[in-house]
Each structure stands twice: as C-alpha cells, then as structure tokens.
Amino acid sequence: MKRLFAGGLAAALLTLASxxxxxxxxxxxxxxxxxxxxxxxxxxxxxxxxQSGQSSITRPDFVLTGATFGCQTSGCGYNSSKGFTYPGYVWFYTGGQTFGFNGPVYGFGFDYAVPIGYTPATFTLQGLTAPTGDGFFGVVSDVPLTQISMSISGGDRYMIGDNFTYGRGPAIQGPAPVPLPPALPALAAGLGLLALTARRTSRV
Incomplete structure (x- = not known):
C-alpha cells in the first residue's frame, strides 16, 4: 500500500511540474x-x-462563434480612417467569442479598433487583456492550442477586427515558463519518490 501511495504521489508531482x-x-x-x-x-x-449578424462564421482554418457581423459593405459604417475598409472585416459585439481551429496553433492575434462613434471597450484573449483603444493584440503559447477564447467588457462592448493571424509552428522565441521555478521542487520530489519506490521494490 505504501509503495502504491508513493508511486501515485510521485506521478502527481511530476504531472504538476510539467x-x-x-x-x-x-x-x-x-x-x-x-x-x-x-x-x-x-x-x-x-x-x-x-454580410449580416451571425452566431458563427466559418473560415478556412477556424470557426468563429459568438455575436459577430460580417463587414462586406457599408452596413458596418465607415471606419476607413482607422484602417478598416470593406470588404472585409468583422464587427464583434456583446463579447463571449471563441475561435475554434481545425488544428493546433501556437499563437493568435489580430488588428482591432473601436468603431467610430462608440465608447472604447476592453477585450481579452485567453484571459490576457489588450490595451484599450486601437492597435494589434496577440497571444503566444508554449503549448499547442485548438481554441482561443475572447471576451469584451466595459464601454459599448463593440469592437472591430481584421487580419486574423495565427502560427501553426512552435514558437521560435517561446515565452518563458513563468511558473517553472516553483515547480522545480515538486519535480525533484517526484523523481526522488520514484527512485525510492523502485529501490524498495527491488529488495522484495
């Protein structure tokens, strides 16, 4: 029983570390x-x-779900002064969008802006917050992702997006593993428990 417990604890610690x-x-x-x-x-x-309000938009490599509007004509207003001209770009509203990819990606981002005449809102990708206003925002992961979540809050909860960019290959300059230092003791403890369990088993 003790050997089983030690082995299970070691596996859990190794999983936590990874x-x-x-x-x-x-x-x-x-x-x-x-x-x-x-x-x-x-x-x-x-x-x-x-060119209408949609609950989902299907693209070659991903499906965008959530409240969106395809800007193919002047139905979205005139946002060319912000660099958004039709065709085409996407109008987001109310928040709660998801980008579901047909294969793993290591990064995703796009150009965004507040539509003319609306109060700036704030949006997030995978929980990371973009600067309020207009610009570019993207996230890069050190593990592959197949789904990117987006939320919009504050202001009028409207924003527009274009030039949706994603990378299929691993990050060339991957993000530093921020939580790794605290995990090192867990990794060492897990390896130690595995070694101890193996040594005790060999004596039986």
Whole structure:
C-alpha cells in the first residue's frame, strides 16, 4: 500500500511540474508577434464573409462563434480612417467569442479598433487583456492550442477586427515558463519518490 501511495504521489508531482510550465505571452506589436512564431497564416476576411449578424462564421482554418457581423459593405459604417475598409472585416459585439481551429496553433492575434462613434471597450484573449483603444493584440503559447477564447467588457462592448493571424509552428522565441521555478521542487520530489519506490521494490 505504501509503495502504491508513493508511486501515485510521485506521478502527481511530476504531472504538476510539467503542467505548471505552460505559459502565455501577449504582444501589442505585430512584427514582434510574427517573429515569435513559424508557419504563419493571415486571414484578411476579404472573401467569404457573410454580410449580416451571425452566431458563427466559418473560415478556412477556424470557426468563429459568438455575436459577430460580417463587414462586406457599408452596413458596418465607415471606419476607413482607422484602417478598416470593406470588404472585409468583422464587427464583434456583446463579447463571449471563441475561435475554434481545425488544428493546433501556437499563437493568435489580430488588428482591432473601436468603431467610430462608440465608447472604447476592453477585450481579452485567453484571459490576457489588450490595451484599450486601437492597435494589434496577440497571444503566444508554449503549448499547442485548438481554441482561443475572447471576451469584451466595459464601454459599448463593440469592437472591430481584421487580419486574423495565427502560427501553426512552435514558437521560435517561446515565452518563458513563468511558473517553472516553483515547480522545480515538486519535480525533484517526484523523481526522488520514484527512485525510492523502485529501490524498495527491488529488495522484495
């Protein structure tokens, strides 16, 4: 029983140490974001975008679910002064969007802005908050992801997005594993328990 307990505890500690190393980095500079990834794709939304309010939009590599509007005509207003012209870009509202990919990605980001005439809102990707206003925002992970969550809060809860960019390859300059130092004792303890368990077993 003691050997089983020690082995289970060791496995749990090793799992804790490995999962704790996962980390995310946020980027507000598109160039730096793309430099941190490989096998990059940019979806400019210029074709195949529905011109109406949608609960989901299907793209070649991902499905966007949540309250959205395809901006193919002037139905979204005139935001060209912010660099958003139709066709096409996406209007987000009320928050709670999800990007579900057909394969793993290591990073995702896009150009965003507050639509003309609306109060700025705040949005997050995978829990990381973008600066309020207009710009670029992306996140890079050191483990593959197949789903990216987005939320919008504050202001009028409206925003527009374009040039959705994602990297299929591992990060070239991956984010530092922030939680790793606290996990090192757990890793050492797990390895020690495994060694002790193996030694006791060999004596039987």
């Amino acid at each position: 999962t704790a190393s996962a980390a995310l980095l946020s980027f507000t500079d598109r160039g730096a974001f793309e430099a941190a990834l490989s096998n990059i794709t940019v979806d400019d939304m210029n074709t195949g975008l529905p």
